[in-house]
Amino acid sequence: MSEAGPDPELIHAVPLEPPKRPLFAGILPKLSWFRTIVGITAGLLSISGALYPFVRPVKPLPVSTGEMVTIVQDARSAKPVPDATIEVLTLKDALVTTLTPLDQGRARQALKEGTYKLRVSHSQFATAVREIQVIAGQTAEVRVQLAPPFPVTSPVSTGEVVTIVQDARSAKPVPDATIEVLTLKDALVTTLTPLNQGRARLALKEGSYKLRVSHSRFRTALREIQVIAGQSAEVRVQLAPPAPVTPPVSTGEVVTIVQDARSAKPVPDATIEVLTLKNALVTTLIARDRGRARQILKEGSYKLRVSHSRFKTAVREIRVIAGRTAEVRVRLVQKPSFPSSLVKDATHAINEGVDALKHTFR
Structure with missing residues (x-):
């Protein structure tokens, strides 16, 4: 290798191997499409199953109830009784419902098919009981006429x-x-x-x-x-009429009889004063037509002072004993009166004296 770079001959001299392909490289794309199709199908089936109850044809429900119409009337006048109470009961007297009729005395109620009792009551009528049969899909009309209440009879006991x-x-x-x-x-x-x-x-x-x-x-x-x-x-x-009032044990009765001392005739309008021994006034009485006066007094000693304009006043002392009646007879002496001849002579003398005085002073 030189400083100028790698040798081109050496580079081309080494053969390059092609890259290796995976074992299932051709199968995997096909499986992916298959999974997609299966998933979509499963989703569609799930949605169809959920919607089926809503889109399937609905069958009509069987009719199991009927209607009852109750008409409550007065048995005497056939007029409606709107404020009655209608109790719907089973045959074993179990309460199902309670109704109140409307103005026309009618009440409607839907009930399951079967047999029922109707107990219709009102404060002014005797209670009536009827048995009814309710048929599914039908209306049963029941007319109940209430009779007046039965007379109350005493029980046997x-x-x-x-x-x-x-x-x-x-x-x-x-x-x-x-x-x-x-x-x-x-x-x-x-x-x-x-x-x-x-x-x-x-x-x-x-x-x-x-x-x-x-x-x-x-x-x-x-x-x-x-x-x-x-x-x-x-x-x-x-x-019977009431018994005469008797004085209590602690009192007695005094009956005072006032008479003229000369003729023994009664003096009805005399005044009788009942006094204590200390001259305190207890009560005052007036003698009645027969010169009598009655008075209940407590047990003890009293004075009676009897007076009249034509008689001298008389005083008597009495003793009242409890439970007894004491009768006191008081005879009044008339006041002295001048003879009429003396009155005339005195009047004549007075008149002569007056005349003499008149002549003297003339």
């Missing part, structure tokens, strides 16, 4: 008591009395007030009771009654 309250003197009814129904141990069961005819009705359990009937204008009456199941007992209670 109760009886009825009719109490009639009357005035014992006139046998007239006493409608505004108070009837208390009590047990035999005086426990209150209920309280009643008779109607205009003095009657009161009540259903009671079988057994014995007391009736206590009271009124402000009569004495209270007590009756014992026996109630028998399934029977009606009439009790007539006649109320």
